Amino acid sequence: MNQTATIAPSVAAAGPVDPLEDRSELLTFRCGGQRYAVDIMSVREIRSWSQPTPLPHAPPFMRGMVNLRGSVLPVMDLAHRLGSPPTDDDPRNVIIVIQDRARVHGLLVEAVSDIVHPRMDQLQDVPQVGDGDDNAMADRLFVVDDVMIQVLLIARILPPIGTQFAGTMT
Amino acid sequence: MDPMDAIRVTFFEECAELLESLEAGLLALHAGTQDADTVDAVFRAVHSIKGGAGAFGLKPLVAFSHEFETALDALRSGRLAPDAAAVSVFLRAGDQLGDLIETCRNGDTPTVPDTADLMGLLAGTDDAAVSSDPAVDFAPVMLDLDVAPLFDDAFTDMPEATGVPDNRTWIVTFEPLPDLLISGNEPLFLFRALEVLGRIEVEALLEGLPPLGNMDPQVLGLRWMIRLIPSAPDLTETEIEAIFEFALDLCVLDICLAPAPTIALTSAPVTHQSVTPPMEGLRQQPDEPGLDSLPDTEPCSPRPPDAPATPLPKPPPMTTIRVDLERVDRLVNLVGELVISQSMLAQGMIRAGLDQHSEAVTNLDDLQQLTRDMQDSVMSIRAQPVKSLFQRMTRIVREAAQSTGKDVRLETDGEGTEIDKTVVERLGDPLTHMIRNAIDHGLEDPKARTAAGKQPTGVVRLSARQQSDRVVIEVSDDGRGVDRDRVLERAIARGLVPAGKILDAGEIDRLLFLPGFSTSETVSSLSGRGVGMDVVQRAIRDLNGTIAITSTEGLGCAISISLPLTLAILDGMIVRSNCQRMVIPLSAIIETQTISAARIERLGSRQTVVQLHDHFVPMVDLAQGMGFPSALRSRSDGSADCDAADDDDTALLFVQSDDSGPFAIRVDAIEAQRQVVIKGLGEDFGHVPCVSAATILGDGHVALIVDPAGIAATSGLQTKRPTPALFPESSLQ
Numbered sequence: 001m002n003q004t005a006t007i008a009p010s011v012a013a014a015g016p017v018d019p020l021e022d023r024s025e026l027l028t029f030r031c032g033g034q035r036y037a038v039d040i041m042s043v044r045e046i047r048s049w050s051q052p053t054p055l056p057h058a059p060p061f062m063r064g065m066v067n068l069r070g071s072v073l074p075v076m077d078l079a080h081r082l083g084s085p086p087t088d089d090d091p092r093n094v095i096i097v098i099q100d101r102a103r104v105h106g107l108l109v110e111a112v113s114d115i116v117h118p119r120m121d122q123l124q125d126v127p128q129v130g131d132g133d134d135n136a137m138a139d140r141l142f143v144v145d146d147v148m149i150q151v152l153l154i155a156r157i158l159p160p161i162g163t164q165f166a167g168t169m170t
Numbered sequence: 171m172d173p174m175d176a177i178r179v180t181f182f183e184e185c186a187e188l189l190e191s192l193e194a195g196l197l198a199l200h201a202g203t204q205d206a207d208t209v210d211a212v213f214r215a216v217h218s219i220k221g222g223a224g225a226f227g228l229k230p231l232v233a234f235s236h237e238f239e240t241a242l243d244a245l246r247s248g249r250l251a252p253d254a255a256a257v258s259v260f261l262r263a264g265d266q267l268g269d270l271i272e273t274c275r276n277g278d279t280p281t282v283p284d285t286a287d288l289m290g291l292l293a294g295t296d297d298a299a300v301s302s303d304p305a306v307d308f309a310p311v312m313l314d315l316d317v318a319p320l321f322d323d324a325f326t327d328m329p330e331a332t333g334v335p336d337n338r339t340w341i342v343t344f345e346p347l348p349d350l351l352i353s354g355n356e357p358l359f360l361f362r363a364l365e366v367l368g369r370i371e372v373e374a375l376l377e378g379l380p381p382l383g384n385m386d387p388q389v390l391g392l393r394w395m396i397r398l399i400p401s402a403p404d405l406t407e408t409e410i411e412a413i414f415e416f417a418l419d420l421c422v423l424d425i426c427l428a429p430a431p432t433i434a435l436t437s438a439p440v441t442h443q444s445v446t447p448p449m450e451g452l453r454q455q456p457d458e459p460g461l462d463s464l465p466d467t468e469p470c471s472p473r474p475p476d477a478p479a480t481p482l483p484k485p486p487p488m489t490t491i492r493v494d495l496e497r498v499d500r501l502v503n504l505v506g507e508l509v510i511s512q513s514m515l516a517q518g519m520i521r522a523g524l525d526q527h528s529e530a531v532t533n534l535d536d537l538q539q540l541t542r543d544m545q546d547s548v549m550s551i552r553a554q555p556v557k558s559l560f561q562r563m564t565r566i567v568r569e570a571a572q573s574t575g576k577d578v579r580l581e582t583d584g585e586g587t588e589i590d591k592t593v594v595e596r597l598g599d600p601l602t603h604m605i606r607n608a609i610d611h612g613l614e615d616p617k618a619r620t621a622a623g624k625q626p627t628g629v630v631r632l633s634a635r636q637q638s639d640r641v642v643i644e645v646s647d648d649g650r651g652v653d654r655d656r657v658l659e660r661a662i663a664r665g666l667v668p669a670g671k672i673l674d675a676g677e678i679d680r681l682l683f684l685p686g687f688s689t690s691e692t693v694s695s696l697s698g699r700g701v702g703m704d705v706v707q708r709a710i711r712d713l714n715g716t717i718a719i720t721s722t723e724g725l726g727c728a729i730s731i732s733l734p735l736t737l738a739i740l741d742g743m744i745v746r747s748n749c750q751r752m753v754i755p756l757s758a759i760i761e762t763q764t765i766s767a768a769r770i771e772r773l774g775s776r777q778t779v780v781q782l783h784d785h786f787v788p789m790v791d792l793a794q795g796m797g798f799p800s801a802l803r804s805r806s807d808g809s810a811d812c813d814a815a816d817d818d819d820t821a822l823l824f825v826q827s828d829d830s831g832p833f834a835i836r837v838d839a840i841e842a843q844r845q846v847v848i849k850g851l852g853e854d855f856g857h858v859p860c861v862s863a864a865t866i867l868g869d870g871h872v873a874l875i876v877d878p879a880g881i882a883a884t885s886g887l888q889t890k891r892p893t894p895a896l897f898p899e900s901s902l903q
Contacts, residue, residue, distance in 0.1 A: 053872040054750065056796035056860040057884065065855075065864060065872050070507025072849045072864045072872055103854050159856065 024123065026116050028149055029096065031109040032079025032087065035149045036138075037116070042098050042154045046112055049093045059159070060086065063108055066095065073097065075106035081157060082137060100154045107157070116149075118142045123151070181222045182275045183492075188215040189268050193561050196261050204252045210408075212260075213242045217412055219267065224363065228274050230282045236366075237285040238263050240402065241292055247404045250291060259287045265565055340400065340410060343424040345393040350420040352388060361396065363413045368400035397428070495591070498551050502738055505541070505548045506847040506866070512541050513868045549736050553588035556634045556643070559597055560585050563632055566602050570609040577616050577626055578609055583633035589641045590736040593713055597643070597733075600706040604645045604729055605630060607703070612649035612727050622724065624648065639735055646728035652721035654678045661687065679719045683707045703729075714740055714757050739845050742875065743823065744867070745837040748793030752837075753846055753865055753875045758825045760832060762840065765820040780834045782824050788887050789822065789834040795881040796860050796874075825878040833887055835878070848875065859884050 026037035052064030052075045061080040065072045075095055080086045087093060087108055095106040123140040137157055138150035195212035216239045223231035244250040266283040273280035346357065364370050375393040385391060398410065407425050414423050516534055524531055560582045571578040613628035620626050631646045654675060661667040661681045681687060685704040710717045715733035742753035761782065769781040770789065779786040819839035826832050846865035851858055860880035867873050
């Protein structure tokens with residue numbers, strides 16, 4: 001986790017600056033009892049649930065992989081990644097297929113809620129709490145209908161390339 | 171990517187192709203095919219490389235290819251006989267050219283190889299003195315705007331202008347069509363390229379230039395007449411034309427030889443004669459709008475009336491397109507998916523209770539046939555003939571023969587056999603190694619051969635053939651064969667085989683593939699570098715291939731490699747372990763046993779061993795080895811086929827991995843043996859242990875393709891020496 005925290009700033013700096021500056025069209029969804037949002041430009045498609053094939057010696061939040069029209073898509077349990085208990089297998093779950101530059105990843109979430117267009121002044125920076133490891137995955141937050149929605153930065157959610165499984169090998 | 175870099179990449183790709191045709195041509199010369207076409211092809215290859223190199227400012231490459239070209243030109247003009255000595259100099263020069271290109275491609279600064287041999291060839295001919303330095307100083311372009319261009323003037327001017335009255339002057343009339351500039355051509359560069367061939371005098375022809383007000387800035391209104399005084403006396407029209415190669419469709423080009431100044435006006439027939447031969451290759455514009463405005467071109471008319479009488483029928487060129495490999499792979503993926511969708515549809519229709527003879531089911535059968543055909547054709551796009559690979563081996567043979575002082579002839583067969591491009595690329599190293607081995611260890615020196623009653627020249631044969639869905643490549647030699655006594659002795663000395671063990675001939679031959687085995691007593695520069703045939707075997711196994719050796723004492727040795735036609739498909743055993751279906755590559759499996767027939771013993775509290783022939787080998791449960799929690803058994807709701815408790819189906823697969831000895835993998839059931847389409851795990855997955863790739867099964871589910879070596883490593887299996895009796899190719903050919 002520490003590694004993620006140290007790598008994330010450079011990833012963010014190298015990436016397409018801040019998607020929220022130009023466009024604040026966000027896809028909101030439910031996951032681990034909380035509400036989150038991602039920039040809609042990073043969403044490639046939303047797929048219904050299919051049982052992922054587990055990967056050997058993978059970190060617990062990696063649920064495995066599913067067939068995405070003939071190629072193999074890694075699927076991550078987002079709730080578990082963000083520190084909540086693992087999501088149960090449920091046919092009503094959905095997989096959000098996101099793309100961060102060349103990387104395509106599936107995020108297993110409970111349900112997709114809405115597409116929202118918050119104004120810039122509605123978006124609030126994430127306050128620093130403690131050492132802020134988990135918070136580092138969220139970039140901003142905003143409130144809709146009295147519910148707080150965290151805006152996730154894709155680059156921070158995805159495990160850094162190459163270091164993903166190396167540490168879990170025995 | 172910088173557009174220039176992209177062009178550079180293309181240039182080097184082309185170079186590779188040109189080198190191939192160069193090598194093919196030289197080999198044909200070597201074999202005795204010495205017609206003009208072959209020589210021309212060789213010359214053109216070198217010339218094109220030179221041209222491209224010039225465009226990228228690769229001076230050493232230009233310099234060397236120029237010398238090469240000069241020597242080849244002597245061959246082409248018949249001043250040099252294509253005897254064995256000359257051809258071998260050319261072959262060596264071809265190798266050097268390849269090295270030079272490789273250095274340039276890597277961005278290193280190359281040194282121009284020694285061209286003494288090439289020069290030596292020329293020394294016997296009359297143009298030794300003329301072999302010129304390509305770095306001709308840039309002479310200012312003469313733009314004589316005042317004087318109306320008249321050929322007569324040109325002719326009479328010439329003696330003073332050239333100072334080299336021996337060289338015939340060429341007159342090139344160049345009239346750009348309107349699209350020339352738009353397509354990125356620039357006359358100045360063309361003229362500079364011409365300058366490499368000799369001294370040029372350029373004259374712009376201004377008539378026909380529209381008034382300033384009507385001028386289109388994107389269209390060249392000018393025409394040019396260039397007088398070229400070649401630095402080599404035997405310059406041909408084709409060479410000049412080659413300069414304009416990329417602009418040929420965009421201009422009206424007229425190349426003709428000016429009559430020699432002294433005899434020009436009196437001996438027109440001579441001119442005709444010397445112009446006619448190269449004409450066949452010239453692409454003439456069907457319509458020549460510019461020509462009628464030119465001064466009388468009769469003395470050097472490019473089309474003498476008798477030209478059609480010398481037809482040279484050429485086969486229509488094979489049309490090819492360059493396609494990014496990624497696009498092909500995408501197509502392969504999509505078709506693979508189509509096949510899966512189709513079979514899912516078929517299963518769905520059966521489940522829906524449709525009649526087997528209903529129209530829908532019949533149509534579905536047609537669809538299945540079509541998708542299979544389509545899959546085959548798409549796969550064949552990736553297939554490449556092994557010819558290029560075999561050609562590269564000729565060089566290896568030459569070098570190995572030279573450094574061992576043996577006389578070697580390489581015979582190739584089945585060059586047209588096609589195999590996946592990646593396989594072709596990755597076969598280079600193993601084949602090189604095998605051929606070097608054959609020459610270094612297999613073949614005797616000429617004296618020993620003569621003593622044994624053989625021809626002094628040893629033969630290495632390289633053959634390829636397709637056998638159902640595999641390609642078999644064989645390297646054989648007619649040398650002394652495997653010295654079994656020595657092999658066995660060495661294997662015992664290295665502790666690979668217990669002393670006193672009796673092995674049959676085949677088992678002894680297979681000892682050569684053991685890691686750390688090297689038969690050569692002295693480390694030679696060629697093959698004894700501490701890596702042996704085990705490296706070859708590993709490379710072949712990485713390609714899902716198998717390797718086998720047969721040897722006859724005194725008559726030679728043959729090593730054959732059997733490879734899948736494509737890397738996209740794998741022969742695998744679909745197994746189930748802990749409710750997960752996985753695929754184990756068939757090439758890794760030595761043997762299977764049912765659990766009831768197997769003799770399993772416990773070692774200590776955790777380890778289990780199982781008997782395989784007269785040995786006990788470790789046993790690993792597949793799901794445990796893959797690190798799947800046993801909780802998985804209870805978790806899944808979607809897998810109705812999960813009846814893991816039933817011990818009757820439990821089976822053991824004995825697999826061989828490179829780093830450890832054979833071991834057994836316990837699976838809950840063996841479901842099927844099938845070909846599966848390999849889906850690589852991209853970078854998104856990072857490094858996944860125990861898995862080489864994934865595949866998508868007929869029901870659309872993803873299944874992992876197991877890497878037995880990874881399982882052995884993660885399960886902490888001790889590295890053990892495989893016993894020769896357990897070598898996989900013995901049971902799986």
